[in-house]
Amino acid sequence: MNDKRRVAITGVGVVTPAGNDVESMWARLNSARSCGAPITTFDASGFSTRIAAEVRGADALPLTGDRKLLKFGNRSHRFALVAAEQAMADAGVAPTARDRHRWGCVVGTGMMTVSFDELASVQANAAPEGELDAAKVLDEATSNDPMAFCRSQSTAGVSLLTKRFGIAGYASSVHTACASGGQAIGTALRAIRRGAVDRALAGGFDSMVSPVGLAGFCLLSAVSADNDAPERASRPFDATRNGFLLGEGAGFVVLEEWGAAVARGARIYAELAGDGNSLSSYRITDSHPSGDGPIQAMQRALRDAGAAPSDVDYLNAHGTSTPMNDRSEAAAAAVVFGADVGNVAVSSTKSVMGHLIAAAGAVEAVVCALAIQRSSLPPNANLRDVDPDCAHLDIVRDAPRERRVRVALSNSLGFGGSNSCLAFRHPDDTRALVEAGR
Amino acid sequence: MRVLVTGSGAICGAGASPAAIVDAAIAGRSAIAEVASFDASGWPRRLAAEVTDYNAAKLVGDRKLLKLIRRSDVFGIYACGEALAQAGYDAHRQSLDEAAQADFAEQTGCYVGSGGGAFNVNYDYFPLMAEARGDMGAFGRELASTVNPMWLLRTLPNNVLCHVGIRHGLKGPNGCITNHTTSGMLAAIEGAEAIRDGEADRVVSAGHDAPIEPQTMLYYHRCGLLAASALRPFDARRDGSLLGEGAAALVLESEASAAARGAQPVGEYLGGGVACEGEGLLNLREDGDGAARAIEAALADAGLRAGDVGLIVAHGNGTPLSDRSEGAALRRVFGASMPPVTAFKWATGHPLAASGILDVTLGLEAARRRLAPGIATLESPDPACAGVSVARETRAVASDVVLVVCRGFGGTNAAVLLRALA
Numbered sequence: 001m002n003d004k005r006r007v008a009i010t011g012v013g014v015v016t017p018a019g020n021d022v023e024s025m026w027a028r029l030n031s032a033r034s035c036g037a038p039i040t041t042f043d044a045s046g047f048s049t050r051i052a053a054e055v056r057g058a059d060a061l062p063l064t065g066d067r068k069l070l071k072f073g074n075r076s077h078r079f080a081l082v083a084a085e086q087a088m089a090d091a092g093v094a095p096t097a098r099d100r101h102r103w104g105c106v107v108g109t110g111m112m113t114v115s116f117d118e119l120a121s122v123q124a125n126a127a128p129e130g131e132l133d134a135a136k137v138l139d140e141a142t143s144n145d146p147m148a149f150c151r152s153q154s155t156a157g158v159s160l161l162t163k164r165f166g167i168a169g170y171a172s173s174v175h176t177a178c179a180s181g182g183q184a185i186g187t188a189l190r191a192i193r194r195g196a197v198d199r200a201l202a203g204g205f206d207s208m209v210s211p212v213g214l215a216g217f218c219l220l221s222a223v224s225a226d227n228d229a230p231e232r233a234s235r236p237f238d239a240t241r242n243g244f245l246l247g248e249g250a251g252f253v254v255l256e257e258w259g260a261a262v263a264r265g266a267r268i269y270a271e272l273a274g275d276g277n278s279l280s281s282y283r284i285t286d287s288h289p290s291g292d293g294p295i296q297a298m299q300r301a302l303r304d305a306g307a308a309p310s311d312v313d314y315l316n317a318h319g320t321s322t323p324m325n326d327r328s329e330a331a332a333a334a335v336v337f338g339a340d341v342g343n344v345a346v347s348s349t350k351s352v353m354g355h356l357i358a359a360a361g362a363v364e365a366v367v368c369a370l371a372i373q374r375s376s377l378p379p380n381a382n383l384r385d386v387d388p389d390c391a392h393l394d395i396v397r398d399a400p401r402e403r404r405v406r407v408a409l410s411n412s413l414g415f416g417g418s419n420s421c422l423a424f425r426h427p428d429d430t431r432a433l434v435e436a437g438r
Numbered sequence: 439m440r441v442l443v444t445g446s447g448a449i450c451g452a453g454a455s456p457a458a459i460v461d462a463a464i465a466g467r468s469a470i471a472e473v474a475s476f477d478a479s480g481w482p483r484r485l486a487a488e489v490t491d492y493n494a495a496k497l498v499g500d501r502k503l504l505k506l507i508r509r510s511d512v513f514g515i516y517a518c519g520e521a522l523a524q525a526g527y528d529a530h531r532q533s534l535d536e537a538a539q540a541d542f543a544e545q546t547g548c549y550v551g552s553g554g555g556a557f558n559v560n561y562d563y564f565p566l567m568a569e570a571r572g573d574m575g576a577f578g579r580e581l582a583s584t585v586n587p588m589w590l591l592r593t594l595p596n597n598v599l600c601h602v603g604i605r606h607g608l609k610g611p612n613g614c615i616t617n618h619t620t621s622g623m624l625a626a627i628e629g630a631e632a633i634r635d636g637e638a639d640r641v642v643s644a645g646h647d648a649p650i651e652p653q654t655m656l657y658y659h660r661c662g663l664l665a666a667s668a669l670r671p672f673d674a675r676r677d678g679s680l681l682g683e684g685a686a687a688l689v690l691e692s693e694a695s696a697a698a699r700g701a702q703p704v705g706e707y708l709g710g711g712v713a714c715e716g717e718g719l720l721n722l723r724e725d726g727d728g729a730a731r732a733i734e735a736a737l738a739d740a741g742l743r744a745g746d747v748g749l750i751v752a753h754g755n756g757t758p759l760s761d762r763s764e765g766a767a768l769r770r771v772f773g774a775s776m777p778p779v780t781a782f783k784w785a786t787g788h789p790l791a792a793s794g795i796l797d798v799t800l801g802l803e804a805a806r807r808r809l810a811p812g813i814a815t816l817e818s819p820d821p822a823c824a825g826v827s828v829a830r831e832t833r834a835v836a837s838d839v840v841l842v843v844c845r846g847f848g849g850t851n852a853a854v855l856l857r858a859l860a
Contacts, residue, residue: 046578072719101713101731109616111554111595119560122653123567130565132558134476134652149657150719154554154595154616159848162716168728171714171850172624175554175595175616183613190631196712196735211574212563215581216590277611277637279548281603284506284591296544296609300637415591416600418612 005193006430008261008268011091011254012366013083013203017053017247018353020061021086025363026370029352029378030400036230036245036354042116042211049223051230052209053247053354055079065164072150076110077157079250079359080205084161088201091254093264095166095199104170104197105162106188108180108204110358113152116211118142157205169197175358178318180204181251182361182412182420186275188255198260203252204362217246220285222322234355235382236319236348237326237390244320247354251363258434269369271430273407274423276301285415286324291332294318297419298336298409305423306438307407309337312344314377314408316364319348320355329411330390345403347396351381361412361420368408368424377401440693441630443705443856444640445527446799447520449497449513450684450786451487455520456803463785463800464832466814470669470680470787476652483664486650487682487787489513506588507597510553513685513792514598514646515605518548522606522642525689530699531607539607545695547610547638549629550599551621551645553791557653559593562586598646598685610638616791619846620712621645622686623794626854627710629690639695646685647791655681661720663757669788671754671781671813672761672828674820679755682787686796705802708742708839708855711735715849722759722849726767729753729843732851733771736841740855744772747855748837749810751801752826753845754781755788760845765823767843776827778810778835785814794844798854805840805858809833 012022017035019025028035035053044050058075061082070078088094095103122143126136137143150156158173170191174184181204188202208214217223224233224243234245253272261268277300280286280293287293302309318329326348334341349367356363371377379396386395406429412420446456451469453459462469469487478484494509495501497516507515522528531542566584570576586592594600596614603612611632615621622645629643658664658681665678696703713731715723737744750772753764768776782800789796804811812832819828838858845851 043574044578046575047581048578100716105714109554111593113554114557114560119563120567120572122557123564124572127561127564128568130568132561132564132652134478135480137652137656138481143653143656144660146657146660149661152557153618153719153847154621155618155846155848155850156719158617158714158850159719162714162848163718166716168714168716168731170712171617171716171848172615172620172712173554173617174613175552176599176612176614177594177596187613187628190628190635194631194634211577212560215563215578215585216593218581219585219587219589220591277613278544279599279603279609279612281543281607281609283604284594284600293609300611304637414596416594416596416614417603418596418599418614 006258013086083250104200108184110206176418177414179414180358205250206358207248245354274305280417294332301421347380442703445525445689448686510648517685521687547641549625553647554616621791640691644687645795709740726763729767
């Protein structure tokens with residue numbers, strides 16, 4: 001007997017390097033052509049890594065609602081507004097004056113709170129020699145602009161979204177680096193289950209494709225420096241992988257208490273069935289080569305979903321294409337799935353769209369919802385020589401694979417050691433469980 | 439399932455433990471003073487509550503770690519360490535055999551509310567930018583020789599979660615909440631829910647922030663949020679808030695876990711509630727609707743009525759609209775029979791992401807003493823806050839149940855209820 005409220009995914013939306021809506025992204029993922037390309041949004045010519053997967057046409061994104069809101073937002077907030085708008089329209093439900101208190105909003109936010117232009121203004125005026133002179137801050141234009149302050153706040157994104165859609169219940173922003181998007185959706189799932197809200201807009205947004213963002217990863221040698229072959233730079237599980245491809249974007253889902261979604265005749269992509277969450281407590285940037293950390297997150301997600309490892313047909317891997325992540329994650333899959341590991345189809349969609357950092361887990365949750373709805377698994381691009389440490393995985397290579405998915409898992413493993421795993425179930429299977437009283 | 443508090447820790451300008459900070463408040467001492475960490479002599483607003491005897495190495499006891507963390511993280515790691523020590527956490531874990539230790543670690547979670555990015559974290563790039571003079575090619579080429587390679591890791595908003603996890607061997611469910619002022623209180627709520635869900639047997643929940651820096655101070659002033667001479671919650675002459683810094687932490691534990699290891703509870707977490715107003719980043723409703731709904735949700739979650747509450751720790755940040763609307767929310771929930779209301783920001787400053795959970799640790803300490811500490815800066819209560827039972831003097835309280843309210847940018851509101859245990 002399941003005593004937890006079940007939760008349905010009834011709307012999805014994305015802005016990604018692979019496309020600025022769900023259908024464009026899905027087609028690009030299935031083409032297995034990577035979005036890696038030379039950086040165009042700033043002059044990266046001096047950086048050790050000069051490539052990324054950028055959102056194209058960001059300035060032309062179709063924004064609805066009050067455009068004045070944008071003064072309160074930066075590039076990643078614009079992505080968030082557009083992706084959330086798609087998800088809400090897709091779900092075909094919106095908060096009303098009567099039920100807005102029963103709607104929540106949980107977002108995974110990026111860590112880049114100040115735009116480079118704003119930083120450059122402060123530096124030029126208040127730190128011309130490199131050291132900040134506090135007295136000069138008093139006259140510095142950016143530091144006197146309340147809008148620059150508003151854009152920099154950790155709650156800037158969630159404030160824009162709750163105002164745009166009239167959401168008035170549980171609202172929160174989370175940041176666990178690359179696990180942020182997954183943890184945001186997991187947090188919303190739990191808020192619905194415990195009855196704090198009945199519906200939620202949940203997702204993540206980020207853009208670190210900026211001088212300071214890229215610099216942070218270059219300094220750590222975390223990003224691939226395959227500047228001459230950017231379309232090959234992201235190759236998760238390949239023996240020659242050498243770092244991730246930096247992406248940007250946003251992904252959102254609309255979550256509804258199952259009974260409420262069914263009652264209004266909503267189209268249900270999937271049941272968001274489980275949330276697994278663990279801390280590696282090993283190193284800041286890596287999980288243990290044994291998979292310790294990710295293992296517990298995946299096991300917790302399955303237990304939370306009431307699913308067995310053998311129920312899983314698809315794993316959307318974190319698969320960053322860094323040497324350590326893919327090895328640790330492959331080891332974790334071997335432990336979690338045991339003898340069944342060969343029956344689980346695996347792909348990392350970061351091979352095509354790069355690593356969207358705080359948005360990654362949210363966009364990949366959308367990918368899992370689509371994979372279930374369409375009985376089709378997006379491929380892992382750029383895999384030529386499989387790393388022997390990953391050879392036990394059944395990786396979907398080069399082209400999509402038709403397969404009905406009973407349960408899908410999505411991993412998001414963050415700097416700092418936070419591991420998130422979300423579990424999704426085919427809605428027909430959930431209906432059968434509900435009918436059977438479970 | 440009962441969720442107990444088996445440890446608490448805190449640091450801010452007013453003291454380095456919940457008991458010391460409550461002592462300071464009862465004695466009428468505020469940590470608010472002229473800023474010393476930068477030269478603010480020509481500034482329109484010069485006051486904040488700094489931790490003046492800051493010694494990072496002493497606070498975290500590990501010099502090597504200091505290369506990987508910042509001031510805010512130091513406070514957070516210290517507060518978590520204090521709370522875990524009071525709970526006897528490390529000593530208990532080390533008494534277990536290897537297999538039991540692994541299980542214990544996986545059933546221990548960690549939820550941290552963090553300020554997210556401060557402005558000064560990016561100043562590490564200023565020497566490089568000064569050298570490059572707008573030439574991005576030069577910026578890229580000179581990057582590796584000018585900027586600390588650990589810059590990104592030192593800047594992660596989730597650093598306290600990461601390092602507390604590594605230091606104390608926590609491997610269970612976790613989260614880092616970057617939701618402005620409500621971050622720390624949400625960490626307490628999500629931590630308690632992880633225990634109720636059975637995902638963890640115990641968690642450490644914390645909040646930390648260090649916002650006293652030139653750009654943040656000036657921005658708060660430009661938004662009209664800073665006071666000229668004192669933070670006076672609910673006073674007719676109040677004219678703004680003042681920044682503080684620091685951290686607080688709680689160890690929350692299931693009743694079964696606390697009993698099994700003989701931990702001595704100091705309180706019980708009874709319930710929490712969260713609500714936003716959804717009217718933009720800086721807007722607040724006059725009627726305090728979000729705060730009222732958060733309090734009502736916390737009462738419902740705890741299965742309590744308003745009349746059960748003995749002490750209210752208000753957000754009381756000292757800005758005219760926030761206090762006025764908070765007063766309206768309290769009147770809506772408590773009507774004419776409002777228990778004693780206090781607030782601590784006049785003494786601690788406003789440590790943003792840490793504030794909610796700091797007030798929880800202070801409220802619990804005050805409730806254990808059955809006292810509502812006086813608000814020393816209160817001179818004449820604002821008639822617009824009529825019915826909010828604040829006082830300059832410290833008063834006795836009639837029940838051991840304390841309500842703590844927390845409000846933040848984006849119209850976010852959170853409230854928790856705890857019972858003090860002697």
